[in-house]
Amino acid sequence: METSIIISGFGGQGTLFAGQVLAYAALHAEKHVTWIPSYGPEMRGGTARCTVIVSDEEIGSPLTRNPYAVVALNLPSLDKYEPLVQSGGILIANSSLINREMERTDVRGFYIPAAKIAEEIGNPRLSNMVMIGALLAVDPVIPLEVVKQSLNEHIPERHRKTLTMNFEAMERGAVFVQETLLTKKSA
């Protein structure tokens, strides 16, 4: 089983860090994993994305044309990756910044008001973690509990005070997905 995830947004939205959180958790879960950023002469406000591949076997290519899951933190990311997600894959859009509907009907699409939720928690910079929580609620590539354990172990000391906030952000993202799924069922 090989799972490829692209997390994409503006520089400064924490896309690279979000990918690293998944990569550390994958290591914690004793999976094979690669994390690779798009690197370029980009600065804050430009695009920033990373590809994370999690697998039970040795990983060949660290890059993929057609990812299984895409976390789009802004509109350009949705525009770029919506056509590329694998059929049956996952597309998670940050509806706080994306004001259009998805066109694909063959993927599991979710709209998460990540910035709004992050602000409710008290830190607008947690959008990325809300989105990660949402992704793992759709498909626990790595169980949320393992992600939390590994974040606890690897978070830089200077950020330790934000640990519970990060946990809350992931939980709120997950809950939002679960509620969306319930609404879909009853509709």
Next chain:
Amino acid sequence: MTKQLLKGNEAFAEAAIRAGVEGFFGYPITPSTEFLEYMSRRMPELGRAFVQAESEVAAINMVYGAACTGKRVMTASSSPGISLMSEGISYIAGTEVPVVIVNVMRGGPGLGNIAPSQGDYFQMTKGGGHGDYFPIVLAPASVQEAIDYITLAFDLAEKYRSIVHIVVDGNIGQMMEPAELPPMRKIPKEAPEWAVTGAKGREPNILTSIYIDPVDEEVVNIRLLKRWLEIEKNEVRYKEYALDDAEIAVIGFGTAGRVASSAVRAAREEGIKVGLFRPISLSPFPKKQIEEISKRVRRILVVEMNSGMMLEDVKRVVQGRVPVEFYGRMGGVTPFPDEILDEIRRVDSNTADVADLEREQWLDRLEARIAGGK
């Protein structure tokens, strides 16, 4: 030791430190900058030498001078930076001092761009500097291999008093993967006997690359060549995947090889009898192994992130026994596995003679692919 999540450039740097590097001299350039950045922090911490020189030309000459003292020294750069170092590289080869040089290759020629490439294959394997010498060139394909082969690089450099180039592309420099670092090695107290260390109580050692009399220079050339022939005999390294019953062999190094491994796995699932040969020592080139493969497969596909450079070395070994086809991406574009899978399928069903037109045929396919938006 347990596995840690490590970025290629930083893993490289820490592994060099643990292998006993005592001097790092460099100049920052993307996509190798984290290497120097990491060294700038760690080397002073350990009381070892770190200098960010005023240019690559200065950096390589600092490496040259420091290497003459018999200490383990190195530099890391990226394609245009390596070009600037060429003169110093040749002087180091001519002086027969051990040096490790990492090239995190990027798109070119010229200033090009900072995206991953394998376009320096010729420059690295066929010399790099001027004059009559052969460098050792190693091409790791993962963060773990980066660690393992930089450790080996120092040992080989010392054993053969040779330059060892390590070439990766920007992907491996920038990527994070779980990997295990070796324990810290003790730094040897005694300098090798050829080193210049002050000559107290002994005759001075002279280290130079100047041999005015051609007869003397030829003596050096003969010594270098003999050493190289030993290296060719002893230091060939490579990896094989699923080649045992393969009818098609894919050959690729570094990132291209590893992307090809994904395609090979997918093609196997479709029932195509394909395997992968991934040279790790690009120089010395695994000639015997590829010759052997060419005697038991129907066809060979070479995959690179350049315009077909290793292709020429493969063809020279295969000598027309089987058709050799090519697929590459250039300019800093990394191929996706699906492109190589398409190529494997095509090669598997192709029975036509290639007649030395593999580049022309590939260009047609590449241009069609680019026109199709891929």
